[in-house]
Amino acid sequence: VDAMASNTESADxxxxxxxSIAMAGQAPPDVSAPPDTLAGTADVPPGASTANSSQEVxxxxxxxxxxxxxxxxxEYYFSRENLSSxxxxxxxxxxxxxxxxxxxxxxxxxxSLSQDPALIAQALQGSxxxxxxxxxxxVKPNIKMERNTLVLREISADTTEAEIRAVFETEGxxxxxxxxxxINDTWFVAFENEAQCVDAHLFIRDKTLKGK
Numbered sequence: 151v152d153a154m155a156s157n158t159e160s161a162d163x164x165x166x167x168x169x170s171i172a173m174a175g176q177a178p179p180d181v182s183a184p185p186d187t188l189a190g191t192a193d194v195p196p197g198a199s200t201a202n203s204s205q206e207v208x209x210x211x212x213x214x215x216x217x218x219x220x221x222x223x224x225e226y227y228f229s230r231e232n233l234s235s236x237x238x239x240x241x242x243x244x245x246x247x248x249x250x251x252x253x254x255x256x257x258x259x260x261x262s263l264s265q266d267p268a269l270i271a272q273a274l275q276g277s278x279x280x281x282x283x284x285x286x287x288x289v290k291p292n293i294k295m296e297r298n299t300l301v302l303r304e305i306s307a308d309t310t311e312a313e314i315r316a317v318f319e320t321e322g323x324x325x326x327x328x329x330x331x332x333i334n335d336t337w338f339v340a341f342e343n344e345a346q347c348v349d350a351h352l353f354i355r356d357k358t359l360k361g362k
Contacts (some may be wrong), residue, residue, distance in 0.1 A: 211263065217273040220263050224254060224270065225279035228291035248288035298347045302337040306360045313359065314339065323353035 211219050226232060227239060242249050251267040254260055264270060271286040281292050302314070314329050314337055324346035326339045341347040 220270055220273035221277055223260055223263060224274060225277060228280050230293060233291065247290040248283055251287055251289055254289060297344050298341050300339040300347060300351055302339060305335045305337055307335055317354055317357055317359055318350055320353050324350045
């Protein structure tokens, strides 16, 4: 069984799968929405001005004011509130939840601040809401979530829920609280908490199902 555990902090567990990151315990998000859905007020943090530029022309921000505005905008993109509904952004996360800063620079409101990835990375230094990777090219939310879902990949298409549950019938192995199939021969197996998820991953990591 090709399983991806939802705990990135355990050396024995595989990386957390981005398909289920939006909120712990939720189903995978709908990723059919195009980037244009980020336009308008959906692309602006609460309290930010949405005035039409033809009615109100403001001078461009510079220096520390610009860096502060960039940081506030990116922290909004990666907030729990926005991630819970922004399937398009979640879709672009890798297994460690990182998104290329070039993607962030393409968002409508961010383009009005800066399209320079290096400047955006600079603005995010010291942020408590997001984390920039060592290369300065990727950013992810600084959210501590309980990760309670195993992602089983490359499962035979004719596999049943009962067969998936049977994989976890080993004595001492935690039993799943829910089992759901998804596209591309993938199954999402949820547990009551993160500790159970990690234990279950350790129990099944050497198991096979129908020769896989």
